[in-house]
Amino acid sequence: MTKGMFLRTGGVLAATLLASTALAQETISTQGPDIAVETVTEGLSHPWGLAFLPDGSMLVTERYGNLRHVTPAGDVSEPISGLPEVDNRSQGGLLDVTLDPDFEENRLVYWSYAELGEGGTTSTAVARGKLSDDRTKMQDVEVIFSQEPKVASSAHYGSRLVFDREGHLFVTLGERFSEAFRGQAQELDSDLGKIVRLNPDGSIPNDNPYVGRDDARPEIWSYGHRNVQAAAINPGTGELWEIEHGPKGGDELNIARPGENYGWPIISYGVNYNGTPVGSGKAQAEGMAGPLYQWTPVIAPSGMVFYEGDMFPEWQGDIFVGGLASQALVRLDLDGEKVTHEERLLHERAKRIRDVVEGPDGALYLLTDEANGAIWRLHAGKAS
Incomplete structure (x- = not known):
């Protein structure tokens, strides 16, 4: 299930979105259809995550700590109150946002953020709360997950939030960057460099791969990740696909399968920023899963969706991913688990794309960082 994908194109909602007031628009040629690009709104401070509400309006996080409600016409609310304090130093702050699959009944919203600990240490945390009917505040807020351990770093928090078909919540995490502790991505008693899988209340699903092991954290789904900032459920298979940042080279597209080791920081298609080899200096190793696709030079991936809408029939089943360093929207053609073609869109606009979401009207919505x-x-x- 994609974020906020409660309604499909058609009816009053689609008409409302199509009639939205745009600040600016232009036509872009692609290898497929011509597309119109509209600016719904601007003036957001480093927006990070976007989730659609059932009426076609949006919740948008700003990295410095604000959650905003945005109407289809582009009107931006004052900050929604009730969220916990975030640590917004460097890459920290308020990160992703998604709705509970049963939002229309329970009005629950989930968000990830950088949580401050003792002595300036931080970790990624996830909280949830009930959105008030007037969309001005979060009520009954509770923290359902805090990455362990907290470390002295303000980088590589992850973090995307994705519900699977059974209602489990995947949380993608970073290994927190520093060589002093990035090796914990290979250690099962640490949440660093992991993807974790939770029940909506933060409890642990009984079928997680490490449940019952004394030497492993039961929330872990997969490990050996660097910094996962793009993730989505493949609608054809129900599996979680993720795209993670490499160092200097080696961004990776992977399928996050239970108990799999994705190799960081032992193997990588990239090198350290100073040019030295990563770990073993090899790109592959026995017992470690290799990527389906990799980028060198990097695109710096953030935000990802499998396109399912009717607006662009040529693109159904394609992956769209935001590019920060590439300053483009990247489209991938797939044949099963194989990438057969890549196209880069909007590169002439030279903006960092932080998130990409399919709207209920079948349009694609992007955040610029x-x-x-x-x-x-x-x-x-x-x-x-």
Whole structure:
């Protein structure tokens, strides 16, 4: 289930979204259809995550700590109150946001953020709360997960939140960057460099791969990850696909399977930022899963969706991923688990793309990562 994907195109909702007031728009040619690119709104401070509400409006996080409600017409609310304090130093702050699969009944919203600990240490945390009917505050807020251990770093928090078909919550995490502790990505008694799988209340599913082992944390789903900031459920298989940052080279597209080791920091297609080899200096090793696809030079991936809508029939089943370093929206053609073609869109706009979400109208919605961040809407046809 994709974020906020409660309604499909058609009816009043689609008409509302299609009639939204755009600040600016232009037509872009692609290897497939011509697309119109509209600016729904701007003036957001480093927006990070976006989730659609059932009426077609949006919740958007700003990394410095604010959660905003944005209407289809682009009106931006004051910050929604009730969220815990976040540590917004460096790469920290308020990160992803998603809705409970039963949001229309329980109004629960989940978000990830950098949580401050003792002595300036931090970790990734996930909280949930009930959105008030007037969308001005979060009520009954509780922290359902805190990455362990907390460490002295303000980098590599992950973190995307993805519900699977059974209602389990995947949380993607980083290994917190520093060579002093990034090796914990290979250690099962640490949450660093892991993807974890939780029940919606933060408890542990009984079928997680390490449940019952004294030497492993039961929330762990897969390990050996560097910094996963793009993840989505493959609608054809129900599996979690993820894209993680490499160092200097070696961004990776993987299928996150239970108990699999993805090799960081022992193997990598990239090198350290100073040019020295990573770990063994090898890109592959026995017992460690290799990527389906890798980027060298990096795109710096953030945000990901499998396109399912009717607006772009040529792109159904394709992956779209935001590129920070590449300053582009990257499209991948797939044949099963094989990437057969890559196309880069919007590179002429030269903006860091932080998140990409399919809207209920079948359009693609993007967040640009900047002090004057924007929401872009990509839809079929030419700009008016």
